[in-house]
Amino acid sequence: MPPLIFRKGLNLKHEVAHVLAESYHSDLVTRIKDDGYRYESGRLTVHLAREFGFCYGVDRAVDYAYQARRKFGDRQVFLTGEIIHNPHVNEQLRAQGIRFLSDPGETMDALSPADVVILPAFGISIELLEQLQDRGCDLVDTTCGSVLNVWKNVKRYADDGFTSIIHGKYWHEETRATASQARRGGTLRPGSGQDGHYLVVLDKTEAAQVCDYIRRPHDSDASAPSTALRAGRRAAFMTVFEHAVSAGFDPDVHLERVGCANQTTMLSSESLEIGEMFRAAMRERYGDAELASRFRAFDTICSATQDRQDAVIALLAEQPLDLMLVIGGYNSSNTFNLARICAESLPTFHIAEPAALISATEIRHRPVGSTQETTVGRWLPDGPVRIGLTSGASTPDNLVDQVIGRLDALANP
Ligand code: SF4
Numbered sequence: 001m002p003p004l005i006f007r008k009g010l011n012l013k014h015e016v017a018h019v020l021a022e023s024y025h026s027d028l029v030t031r032i033k034d035d036g037y038r039y040e041s042g043r044l045t046v047h048l049a050r051e052f053g054f055c056y057g058v059d060r061a062v063d064y065a066y067q068a069r070r071k072f073g074d075r076q077v078f079l080t081g082e083i084i085h086n087p088h089v090n091e092q093l094r095a096q097g098i099r100f101l102s103d104p105g106e107t108m109d110a111l112s113p114a115d116v117v118i119l120p121a122f123g124i125s126i127e128l129l130e131q132l133q134d135r136g137c138d139l140v141d142t143t144c145g146s147v148l149n150v151w152k153n154v155k156r157y158a159d160d161g162f163t164s165i166i167h168g169k170y171w172h173e174e175t176r177a178t179a180s181q182a183r184r185g186g187t188l189r190p191g192s193g194q195d196g197h198y199l200v201v202l203d204k205t206e207a208a209q210v211c212d213y214i215r216r217p218h219d220s221d222a223s224a225p226s227t228a229l230r231a232g233r234r235a236a237f238m239t240v241f242e243h244a245v246s247a248g249f250d251p252d253v254h255l256e257r258v259g260c261a262n263q264t265t266m267l268s269s270e271s272l273e274i275g276e277m278f279r280a281a282m283r284e285r286y287g288d289a290e291l292a293s294r295f296r297a298f299d300t301i302c303s304a305t306q307d308r309q310d311a312v313i314a315l316l317a318e319q320p321l322d323l324m325l326v327i328g329g330y331n332s333s334n335t336f337n338l339a340r341i342c343a344e345s346l347p348t349f350h351i352a353e354p355a356a357l358i359s360a361t362e363i364r365h366r367p368v369g370s371t372q373e374t375t376v377g378r379w380l381p382d383g384p385v386r387i388g389l390t391s392g393a394s395t396p397d398n399l400v401d402q403v404i405g406r407l408d409a410l411a412n413p
Helices: 014-023 027-034 057-070 088-093 126-135 143-158 173-188 204-214 222-238 267-288 287-295 304-317 333-342 397-411
Strands: 037-040 044-048 078-079 116-119 138-141 164-168 198-201 258-262 295-296 323-327 346-351 356-358 363-367 374-377 385-391
Touching: 014 057, 014 397, 027 044, 027 397, 044 198, 044 397, 057 078, 057 088, 057 138, 057 374, 078 363, 116 164, 126 173, 143 173, 143 258, 164 173, 164 204, 173 198, 198 356, 198 397, 204 222, 204 267, 222 374, 258 267, 267 287, 267 295, 267 304, 287 295, 287 397, 304 333, 304 385, 323 333, 323 397, 333 346, 346 363, 385 397
Parallel strands: 044 385, 078 116, 116 138, 164 198, 164 258, 258 295, 323 346, 323 385
Antiparallel strands: 037 044, 356 363, 363 374
């Protein structure tokens, strides 16, 4: 029998609902929402953002993983890696007996048709999917619909001969998967027989470098010194973007038609600005008349990311706060961007777990802009204290609950 791919769950939603509730739900958080997203105790006031925590894609992925474990109780069930970027959730899945192919000692080579593999919410690359299909495993695909929407757009770009400019992190699983779609999409272009191309830009600084390259014509002067200059410029460009472009990418050729897209969890305002930067560069280089045939853009930030960013911006505008706590895995892109927004206005602590609140005088967090976790003192002010709280799309409510409990204990000993 050919391998099966389950994309709509396994009809066991009700059977696993109680386990999910026990593992991730919080009565306290529900009560705080009912009380206007405000928690007061002694000298402590906590204001919750109006949108935070598990998004629809994560909810669904975790649900399907539990359904898969239950349905295939007599088979080995694997995840390709983290199902979402939250250490607590991944540990819970390990406790259910789900194995991670990314763990030391695990290998794809050992997979057989008897095994089941769950694909994460942020999707996997086409190459990895093909490897799993070659092994004959049954698959439970939890790729989020919002990620599929990005894939649809970049495939269309490639089909039409456009290079995908992806605002994202080239090393992030979702962006790697999206890039693979952009590349393979090109092979569908009638008569082309060629791969499509992509370029990943991390931020406005990198986008400005690419826009600068687009603006300055490279091929109008064929004199020898100019040719040498061109080659040097091209080499410098490729050094910067070495890991962020498709195989065979040539900036002198593959920036002539570009389509913008983004990793779903980037900072929305920055993605929009980057799109406009490319639009302006293409207009400057080719003129208004050619813009429509050379530039396209789709905002592919997902609505859950947008809602969480909007909610934290509203919280910062509406409530006088002493500090912000942002809860979520350090490798969670959407959590990082929530912390970035907050850090522009207030002392902000991005913490990965409740235990990071070590004491009233010590907190373990990762400062915005740093790659290292650090422990600092004197974070909790004396006297009445107002704390804003939000959490990333991969953080369950029970962790928010524990953080509030810990805050209460530290503020009101
Ligand atoms: S963050 Fe957005 S794209 Fe990612 S799983 Fe959640 S809803 Fe889907």
